[in-house]
Amino acid sequence: MRNAVFARLYLAQIASLFGDAFTWLGLALLTYELNPKNAAVILASALTLRVTAYIIFSPFAGVVSEKLPRKSILVCTQLFRMLFVCMLPFVNSEWQVYVLIFLLNVFAAFFTPTYRAIIPQIVEREIYREANGLSMATFQLLSVFGPALAGIATVWLGAKQIFYVNGASLLIAMALLVSIPAAALQKGITAKGKEPVNAWGEVLKGVRLLFGNRILRFSLSIEFISAIAGAVILVNTVGLVKTSLQLDDKHYGWIMSAFGVGAAITAFVLGGMDKSRTRSVSLISGALLLGTAISVANYFSYEGLMILWVLAGIGQTLADMPSETLIGENIAAEDQGKVYGSHFAFSHLWWAIAYPLAGFLGTSFPEKEFLYGGILTIGLASLAILFFRPFSVSIKSEDM
Structure with a gap:
């Protein structure tokens, strides 16, 4: 946080993420108000459109971030998000x-990869992992506590008025971004990178660089496995708590908080660990811990489930976090924007595949959905370790 540019970017991220929690809670209430009988379908469709926008547009965001002023991209995307x-x-x-949710997330798809591509350029290489860990831990914490704060605010402000809280938070984020010197955000962009190019060619180059690097290919395979386990948790925990354990909404909230807190604490700790030796260890142990934790969930009491979900949160961070750091370490600065964009798209594609699979397990095997989800997770992790694990965790650019 002594790095003034990073500090302002980080605070802008906090403001943006804080407001997002209000928007998604408000959206759930708004869909119920529009059509109580069809609210779940409307909300699910909106979430699907969100992921679709990310998958379609984020690869181009990486290319755009290398051709246009990054400060302009960050400020303009926040401005349009605020308006929508x-x-x-x-x-x-x-x-x-x-329409509004799709447009809102089109601009989010341009903001996030640009933001992620900037961080490795503005912080020293030796503290990049800590900076990434702080950013990811904040995301996890706000995903847990943001909806709770939004729920409290709804009592005082009303369902529709909480959208303006997000508008205000995005305005704060814009003010912080405007205060950053534009030149500071352009580090790593060469004169060659600004030259006009074929957009599709640049997108395909980002995909080739992402999958052409052995350690990134391995981390992406682990992220897919993590998405499957995470989707099983997000989709089926409510049924496990309220139907199998016969508990109420409060208990469900505590269970999901345990998952988020485990993920957040691990992100903080992992950021300060050894800089080179823990990469593949983190990926492998995270996938196996996730699979093990969920595979026995159908057979535990509420108290035991709390412990399991803390472990699952730890596993998810261990499986997901290294990818961000590895891109910054293994991809040349002038190509990082397009690779972050490709990574953002594929990581959301994994979830788009994982959610229907989790729903299938929950409806087809209502008493053993976590057992089968855990077996699938461990099985796929074993295959990834067998076929994709690199011989070294310190793969250099020339190995791509």
Whole structure:
């Protein structure tokens, strides 16, 4: 945080993520108000559109971040997000929700890869992992406590008014971004990188660099496995708590908080660990810990499930976090934008595949969905270790 540029970027991220929690809680209430009988379908469709926007546009975001001023990208995307969020209180039909959510996340798809590509350029290499860990841990913490704060605010402000809280948070984020010198955000961009190029060619180059590097290919395979286990948790925990254990919403909230806290604490700790030796250890142990934790969940009491979900949160961070750091370490600075964009797209594609699979397990095997999900996770992790694990964790650019 002594790095002024990183500190402002980080605080802008906090403001943006804090407001997002209010938007998604408000969206759930808004869809119920529009159509109580069809609220779940509307919300699910909106979430699907969110992921779709990420998959389609984030690879191009990486290319754009290398051609246009990054400060302009960050500020403009936040501005348009603020405008679309502040329109949500005025919607009165389902199609308006779909259009606004899609547009909102198109601009989010351009913001996030640009933000991630900047961090390795503005912090010293020896503390990059700590900076990434702080950023990821904050995301995990706000994903846990943000909805709780949004719920409290809803009591005082009302369902539609909390969208304006996100609007205000995005305004704060823009102010912080405007205060950063534009030149500081352009580090790593060469004159060659600014030359006009074929957008599709650059997108394909980002994909080739992502999958062409052995350690990145391995980490991406582990992320897919982590998405399957994570989707099983997110989709089926509510049924396990309320149907199998016969508990209420409060207990479900505590269980999911345990998962988020485990993930957040691990992100903080992992950021300060050894800089080179823990990469593949983190990936492998995270996938195996996730699979083991969920595989026995159907057979534990509430107290035991709390412990298992802390372990699952730890496993998810161990499996997901190294990818961000590895891109910064293994990809040349002038190519990192397009690779971060490709990674952002594929990581969301994994979740788009994992969610239906988790739903299938939950509906087809209601008493053993976590057992089968855990077996699948461990099995796929074993295959990834066998076929994709690199011989060295310190793969250099020339090995791509």
